[in-house]
Amino acid sequence: MSEQPTRWTEATVYPDMWTDPDKDPRNSDGVSPDGELPTLQDYLSSYRLTLLMKCEGLSPEQLARRSVPPSTMSLLGLLRHLAEAERDWRNWINDGDPLPKLYGKRDADFDDAIAAQDVVDAAYANLAREQAALDADLAVHPDLGERLGKQQIAVRELMVHRIEEYARHCGHADLLRECVDGRVGQ
Template sequence: MFLALEDDPRENGPSPGNERETLKEFLRCQRLTLEIKCSGLDAEQLARRAVEPSTMSLLGLIRHLAEVERSWFRRTMAGLDAPRLYRGLERPDGDFDGAVVEEAWATWRAEAAFTDRFIAEAPGLDVVGADKDDPVSLREVVVHLIEEYARHMGHADFLRELIDGRLGQ
């Protein structure tokens, strides 16, 4: 186990009340899971790729999830001109190439903070953004983000087991 149950910050967290608080709590727990899966690893371990030809690594997941939060919340929901951080036409796997660990964590935390502020300040979950000119509600985006994290936490389990044999919980 990564943590004793009594030390797990995902347990006994804020008690969800309404729909917004419930979604925020599920997102908080997914983010904490990413941090737990990456804890105690050095830069080389975080950058270790799964198996060839895959470019996936834990460091890449940190960067990818920062990019996902940025795309959905800065561009789609807030309508900001926020260029991609890592990927582009010439670097389709840019999320998973290179990077300094501290920079990746700082970027991820900044994007998560923007997301949290947007969710907290939105008048409601029915606020609409534009995803490629199709309207999408804040509710849909938050649920999608939780799903994105959950899917990648399965990848993180396998990556961590490959690195040091630790199994997910």
């Protein structure tokens, strides 16, 4: 009997990968986008999909599990946190009154990520809504050098910050998911 842990995989050609390359929605036709803005948007889209893929197929209990102690992070908490971040970024580029927090007090996005289907459904809905809203707000500002909002943040800086935030948390999601069911990143 092998001492090696059994890992989830349906890949046959690439046994260490958690999804078959032919089924990976992040894979494109191999042609990279032309231009800086489409490149930034492509990276952001890829990281957003990665996060959703890390959460795929898990129960509310598994999504809410804080699987890397002493951290209070969970996959559900990451979904909620990134929805809150998207809302915050909308506030950065807004000249008016800020939108209210989605989850209230600091760290509520993680602390209140409980294993209930309605909490999971709300997290996915909030994330999708906030992503779409910020994408729509930024679509009317294609000049990466344009400065927006009271803080006068450049569109380029905001795009890079968004990519950095998703990339960082996708790394966390790799570890969290592996600790939940053994499924590893690629």
